[in-house]
Amino acid sequence: MSIEEFVVDVAEECILNEFTSSNKVGAVAGGVGALCAIGALGLTGPIAIPVAIAGGVLAGAKGESSVKNAARSIGSIVESVASGVGSVVGYATKGITGGFLGFIDIFKSDEDFFKRGVERLENEQYTEALEDFSKAIEINPQYSEAYFLRGCIYFDAREYQEAIEDFSKAIEINPEWDEAYFLRGCIRSDVHDYRGAITDYSQTIIINPEHFEAYCNRGHLLAAQKNYDGAISDYTQCITIKPNEIEIYERRGRIYIEIKEYKCALSDYTQVIRLDQRKFDAYFIRGSIFIDLKDYKEAIKDFTYIIEKNYNLADAHLYRANAYLANENYHQAIADFTQVIKIRPNDVPCLLSRADARAILKDYNGAIADYTLVIKNQSESVDAYFKRGNSRSLQRDFKGAIQDYNQAIQIDPNYAFAYVKRGSIRKKQGKNKEAIEDFKLAITIFYKKSMLSEVRNLQQEIRNLENEIKNTPWWKTRIF
DSSP states (O other): OOHHHHHHHHHHHHHTOHHHHTTHHHHHHHHHHHHHHHHHTTOOSOOOHHHHHHHHHHHHHHTGGGSOOOOSOSOHHHHHHHHHSHHHHHHSOHHHHHHHHHHHHTTOOHHHHHHHHHHHHHTTOHHHHHHHHHHHHHHOTTOHHHHHHHHHHHHHTTOHHHHHHHHHHHHHHOTTOHHHHHHHHHHHHHTTOHHHHHHHHHHHHHHOTTOHHHHHHHHHHHHHTTOHHHHHHHHHHHHHHOTTOHHHHHHHHHHHHHTTOHHHHHHHHHHHHHHOTTOHHHHHHHHHHHHHTTOHHHHHHHHHHHHHTTSSHHHHHHHHHHHHHHTTOHHHHHHHHHHHHHHOTTOHHHHHHHHHHHHHTTOHHHHHHHHHHHHHHOTTOHHHHHHHHHHHHHTTOHHHHHHHHHHHHHHOTTOHHHHHHHHHHHHHTTOHHHHHHHHHHHHHHHHHTTOHHHHHHHHHHHHHHHHHHHTSOGGGSOOO
16 A cells, blocks of 8 residues: 555544544644655655645644644634624625734734644645744744744745745754654755755654654665665664565665675565565565575566466566576476567567577577577677577588678677687588687687686697697698
């Protein structure tokens, strides 16, 4: 379930909860905090403040002690006006109504403006709520809660500098306000002040060591900076606080893959699958990890599961084929490669792999056909020419093989093994001088690549050929 879906699901229950209704100010603050946390987690798309409030009300209400309780009545003056002149106001012109209410506002306290601001915030009257919080601040410049909620509105409006100033003021008045640090950190992250964001998230955690979102967001930033140890530590703390957060296991698992800690990554993706068996991408990644760990049997199980569910069909067949290939189950590998080719007929790497498997099974005709398809798709595929030459050589089609080796050498003059193979055929044909020439060319290339064992083998081969030439009677020497 996505975070957005979670917010919607819990909204009704939270809003109608008797506890939250009696602690509405904290609930609103928590809800707006939820909005900003959602944004900081990288989700896209506009999310209305009231929806986010719905998701955060319960947590916010529990933190009521950090926000002044404004749930008491709006004031006797407003109550008397509402009961006595409602019909007049209902039919009044905009100017009269505005002037009348403006006159009443003269008698309001900072608490009155704050409470009305909260109500307007809940009613999506953001401009009006902003004005009320500003008036509360004018009356009481130390009203930290008004700064906080006004900062939330500025944040949602992407007026980041104003939001930072308000959250900073709230922190100045109340240095232990973890949510103010957290939301300021979210803004700083959005404006690419990552150092400042990390500092704010760290302060949030110092004040509230159980602040899941602060660990989460700091972990994201540390991971982006390739501080993998720090990110892993933060994600691990997230899991300690909320053991069933799938996204955190996935993120930590990706880092473990990046640093090649495959067993740790395997554990994380296994946990993802335990929490949600519909996470087919987790099966795919875990199957790939099993291949890296050379546990091909388990890899095949994961890719088979995906194939049976008809999810990401072509790639699942491809990776299972590679697992079969590594496990020397060539027939099954060919079957899977064939499935991929049906879906993606011009998949050159897949054609090459199927050709290689066919060559191993001595199906040289099938291998040659696949290498030829590769060449049709990629005329400069030196590997396809070279390998087709090998298959032709094994069929004793030496002329065709030499043509392929010649083409490979023309494409890449430093393709040493093509010289070796061509030299070997020439040796079989009794063309010892031409074979020696090919072996010497290969030695030059191998030497540059520090492939000394290949150099030594070819040097011995040349000595043998030279001795053979030397000891061959004149009447056995070819003269035409």
